[in-house]
Amino acid sequence: MSLRIEGISKTYANGVKALQNLSLNIGNNMFGLLGPNGAGKSTLMRTIATLQEPDQGAIWLDDINVLQNKDAVRRTLGYLPQEFGVYPKMSAVDMLNHLAVMKGITNAGERKDQVEALLRQTNLWDVRKKALSGYSGGMKQRFGIAQALLGKPRLIIVDEPTAGLDPAERNRFLNLLSSIGRDTVVILSTHIVGDVKELCPRMAIIAGGRVLLEGAPNEALSAIEGRIYCKQVNSQEEMAEVEQNFDMISTHMAGGAHQVRVYAETAPGEGFVQEPGDLEDVYFLNLKRHQTAKA
Incomplete structure (x- = not known):
């Protein structure tokens, strides 16, 4: 599985050039996308997730044209945006069941097995019947990754997942991300350098909508040794x-x-x-x- 981003540009109505002829090649495993606030990371993530159109450029997920075949991409996509909404009075197990149906997992037995497995994987099993409004920030983020993993996606996008978490919850969340299979493209978009250092064999730094550096963290460190x-x-x-x-x-x-x-x-x-x-x-x-x- 590979994701190819070719010459993507996006300028908003207010004149902000969020992306400027940006190109990246992303393979299996965890890929870190580092950049300050306003660098264009969230714009790029939303574009890959088929939530907005670029002004120009192309994106390919293997042989799927992402911009022209949105439904095919959505069937294999797991997305945890920087901010995501839930029904606060619903429990985690009910919400995951609801989202699983929306993702097309209509077989009741298959859906039950997936939901239970994800609740255990994200360490939410013991609080599965608790209302989501009572979850801590870290628990909500773990629920967010659980919903992103529904349907066994091959492309997973997580946008600023550890912002605002205390150190213990951050470690739990990073450990969870690291457990995701190697046959999956996982894009971790963040401004927290430590997240990328701990998790990602490849990375890119972007600012002003442009790629400043792309490669392995170890290669980047060798250049300043x-x-x-x-x-x-x-x-x-x-x-x-x-x-x-x-x-x-x-x-x-x-x-x-x-x-x-x-x-x-x-x-x-x-x-x-x-x-x-x-x-x-x-x-x-x-x-x-x-x-x-x-x-």
Whole structure:
């Protein structure tokens, strides 16, 4: 199973260019789509999920033309949008049964088996009869992935699934995503770098509706190996000096002091310590270069 996105563009009525000639090749397994808010991730996810039309371009799911054969795509699609609605007074088991019928699982025995299996897989079996309005944020997200897995889809899209979850629920949800079979295309759209680092053998970074980087996280890390340096700064003036003279990637607080991270081909000088690069460095470096190119 493969998903090919070829030259997709989308401009909204207010003039916002959400996607600009964007192309990606996505194979089986988990694919991470990283980008800041407003990067075009949700627009791309809705387009792949047949919920909106692009202005131009093509999308192929194996030999299915996604933009021309929407019903065929929907039969093999599982979708967990950033925000999804439920009937709050319904229980999880009743809601899943209802959604299973809507997905075309009309055989009562098959439907019962699928619903029960998904409730167990998402660790919701013990609360299957509880009203969805009483679910925590993490439980609602696990219910969301349960409904997305109905019908054994071969293409699954999850949009910002861990935003707002506490660390324990985030870990439960990521473990659940990682258990999904390898014969499935799973697109994980997020602005949380750690989600992609933990789950995805391939990834892309997008911003301004364009692909900035595509490949394996390990390849991206190899490209910055030995080029990340860290320094503690003690004043705004020193911070401004570093930003002016070096390729500063990010800044954060550590032990009550500001730590800056810079990219440099050779040692930047006194006070800088070489550190291992991580995926956040790759992410912020690409976003900074994108912003610099726009300026």
